[in-house]
Amino acid sequence: MNRPIINSWQSVEQEVRRRIQTREWAPGELIPNEADLALEFGCARATVNRALRRIADSGLIDRRRKAGTRVALQPVARATLDIPVIRREIEDRGMTYSYLLLSRTEAVPPHAVSATMQLPAHDAQLHVVALHLGNETPYALEDRWISLAAVPAARQERFESVSSNEWLLANAPWSHGQITFAATQAGREDAARLACDPGQAMFVIDRLTWNNNAAITRVRLKYPPGYQLRTDI
Amino acid sequence: MNRPIINSWQSVEQEVRRRIQTREWAPGELIPNEADLALEFGCARATVNRALRRIADSGLIDRRRKAGTRVALQPVARATLDIPVIRREIEDRGMTYSYLLLSRTEAVPPHAVSATMQLPAHDAQLHVVALHLGNETPYALEDRWISLAAVPAARQERFESVSSNEWLLANAPWSHGQITFAATQAGREDAARLACDPGQAMFVIDRLTWNNNAAITRVRLKYPPGYQLRTDI
DNA sequence: AAGTGGTCTAGACCACGCG
């Protein structure tokens, strides 16, 4: 035996993952408890704990007090998606960012919008439609409703040079939200704005953002055909 | 002052998040170091460390040795997506799962497939096409290539009762992979299989799975119009 | 009842990277 030294949580994680991957510890099987592993690896129990906690977070093992730690039978693939500011997303792809405000009005939103935002159906909200471009080419079409009750200061902002995306990040704190991904066909207007053909498949991201119990904004981003969202697992 | 007691990493995390959310610590600002916070909260430095590490993982703060910890200027929204086995996904939505094998052949894949899998362009692979149904209704169309070099045992499996998805999870360990989300229009064949109309927008998930340096499988899942992928942030 | 993971502590040393 000429094993690499195991004395950091990273090396413990790597070794445990290796044993699971090679089926040395088979799916469904109980693995040794933290104290035993610490003894075997010659490190502190806290070090083993941190490694196993990370592996559990990734879905590869299941841990329960008293019952111990088991290798997951059907590991759930867990992907982490970074949803940056659109400007950054475009610049990270090596393109030059630009922004075009298409409309900014105060209006009563469709019921679907006021309902998901849990706001009174008859209240006017700020409606911003804008185009994000990379290298002067349409990159994403943004359709946003902003709650004037939650963000009254938005009334003073024209959103002509600063996108509502960035303005809200700087001016409206949020606590949590929900993201939905879907696909939909481009309508005539979408197509004209995104420089594609009507009927083509657009990738759509809906984001609903809250500050505690108050809805801040609901934004729909439509991406032209060919757009891909990619992540490692 | 009648503050709640802060002596667990959860309460430290909550308190720090609160201070950032209320702009008590503004975006871009340097926050106190771990030792000072530990003193203020009356807990050990390790407890503060764990809380701050979690907040940093979520993208809300940036930490650097010597430079200290700063509130992020434009927090990246980080979403965690669970990609379970399709059977589970369907059953979790309260539907009855069923599975229909459409074809199983050995064939030389298109160049695009062999290239992304980094396999010899002329080698035959196992090609499995199948339909996953929820309550007898088409839920997702699966188009999968399996590397026979990496998973020779797949040659013996008919995939008639067990989906390749579940069979591979049980029989082919994997170390990492890549997931891509996109939108595309249904072709005539897709439409017939998914019981939708040609030209409608399908949600598409591509997954490429590796075991160390060997590609295991490349699967494309096509979901009929209306499908949504949702997650909390 | 007892075994397991979950957490906290006090202290220590280290590695990185500003200034």
Next chain:
DNA sequence: GCGTGGTCTAGACCACTTA
């Protein structure tokens, strides 16, 4: 150089859950 976060340790107590 030196302040900061990154990590490890040994020990302790606790909370949960199963046997």
